[in-house]
Amino acid sequence: MKQTLIISLILSSISFVQAQDIFTDMPRVQVHQDSAIVRLLQDKIEGVERHETEAQGFRVQVFSSNNQLRAKADAFDMETRLSKLHLDQPVYVLYNPPFWKVRVGDLRTQEDAIVVRDELIKLLPDIVGDIYVVKDKITVIE
Secondary structure, three states: OHHHHHHHHHHHHHHHHHHOOOOOOOOOOOOOOOHHHHHHHHHHHHOOOOOEEEEEEEEEEEEEEOOOOOHHHHHHHHHHHHHOOOOOOOEEEEEEOOEEEEEEEEEOOHHHHHHHHHHHHHHOHHHHHHOEEEEEEEEEEO
8 A cells, every 4th residue: 555655656746747838937047159269169170270460451449548437347348248259250358558448350451341340330339439440460370
């Protein structure tokens, strides 16, 4: 009798667990990663070695300030804001005394930079007057 009761309790608890969707109450996790990470991992798996070099190119400047009290903090705030947009371009915070600047991308042509600029204007309409293409040394991965 005890064995029958224990077995029926076990079977009913197993069927209860099977009937529940155990994933409905779990929080969802969404992973965002830079496309460069995927490329680096793929290169490692395939045994490909790439080298970084500098070349003349273009970036899109989204912030520049020489305000001694706020410029540094504002530049890093802008970097954080851009990182939340999950762009496929690298973001650079630069200090070129007395200016703090935030620039986006490693773009070989001005046309490519204009495309990125236009995308940033759509994503950040509140700073549209501060977004423009600049010539800069860029990082090229070969």
